[in-house]
């Protein structure tokens with residue numbers, strides 16, 4: 636699973652910068668204006684809503700994604716969903732970004748802090764890089780879906796390793812392994828979700844079983 640950027644804005648403070656300053660919750664800060672209607676990162680459901688602007692995190696919304704990962708939005712201005720609300724990738728009307736924290740609505744310069752964790756129950760300090768999992772639509776010409784590697788593209792995701800694992804609905808699926816993590820996770824991306832570019836691409840026989848995917852990952856690593 637890949638994620639969608641919460642808004643079409645730049646990053647002010649990436650996860651590495653958070654780590655460098657020993658953040659209690661290393662994440663990615665997006666330069667959202669106050670009151671930005673945020674896009675859901677993917678398919679999942681709401682598992683936590685905190686309307687209080689107290690604490691360093693301010694108003695917090697927590698999603699359990701369908702891939703098992705946990706995504707948090709913090710410093711929000713307003714949250715309009717409840718626990719157990721189902722969300723879809725790119726959905727709006729969930730929350731407005733803000734600057735909340737330490738009991739104030741505008742404690743910080745306005746921004747959205749996004750935290751990504753590998754699974755439920757992990758400490759806030761144990762995070763993955765959300766920005767590395769984002770797929771942005773390419774503005775380059777689209778290669779034929781039947782042969783995505785035929786047209787070399789600019790490498791857009793240097794921290795990812797790609798492998799074509801098969802086809803579904805006449806379109807390629809990819810095995811994507813973020814590199815540089817102590818425990819790499821493999822995720823499957825659907826048709827045309829990424830353009831392989833000059834990232835390494837290896838073909839595998841499609842096997843949808845867990846064991847098959849594990850074998851593919853082990854073969855790469």
Ligand SMILES: [Zn+2]
Pocket residue numbers: 648653662663664748
């Ligand atoms: Zn932050």
